[in-house]
Amino acid sequence: MVFAAQENATWVPSLQIYGDHKAPSNDAEFLALAATLAPPDVMHHLQSAQPLDPIAVYRFPCGIRRRYDQLRRFPGRLLVIGDTLCSVNPVYGAGVSLAAAEAIALGECLAEESSAPLARRFFRTAHRTTYPTWWLAKCGDYSLSQAGLGARLLGSGFRLLSAAAAEDPATATAMLRSLALVDSPSTLVHPRILRRILRSRLRNQPVEALRR
């Protein structure tokens, strides 16, 4: 659940549902599902809030990254940017930051003095720019899937990170800064953050349980 402040004292409450779970399609269903997740103070505001619009449901089947950087030829005077290049699950709130980072990369490519085709230079730079966020978002998606061993390991790491972020502001800030492309996702494996994740895990799971 995300409860995001907007301008003019308005808020957007969002519920993110995976797999076969049914998305709420009216206010009553929305509040009933929110009540299973929201802390009492948030729930109090939700119940007394004035809806500005009906509930909107958006379905997102999967993240897609298209590897134009691997094409040997590409039509001249044409480029692909934004979601058409790399689209991650909206739950991570990273799409606009990715599109902005690609726009900056494009500006840099345009300023370069190079005889190589612009499309090739841009797609390679854009791939490097988007890869860390794509990778982090994949780890998040893996945390909900039953994919292969490698994916399960990455997913478990993301689950530990999310659990620590839910109760530790420093971990939450590091996670949000990485997803917003302010910091590199490598900051999430810095010993300072790893210690906080471990501490959160030990607080919530007795050492005996970890030995099992």
Ligand SMILES: Cc1cc2nc3c(=O)[nH]c(=O)nc-3n(C[C@H](O)[C@H](O)[C@H](O)COP(=O)(O)OP(=O)(O)OC[C@H]3O[C@@H](n4cnc5c(N)ncnc54)[C@H](O)[C@@H]3O)c2cc1C
């Ligand atoms: C529910 C939801 C929540 C999201 N929340 C966040 C968030 O909190 N933070 C964040 O960073 N990102 C978020 N995103 C992702 C973000 O919206 C996208 O990553 C971002 O908008 C991509 O920008 P874009 O310009 O590539 O594509 P779009 O913003 O989709 O723009 C493409 C435009 O092209 C137009 N178009 C399409 N086809 C044609 C055509 N044939 N001719 C003319 N025009 C056409 C479309 O109408 C559209 O206006 C969210 C996405 C969704 C769906």
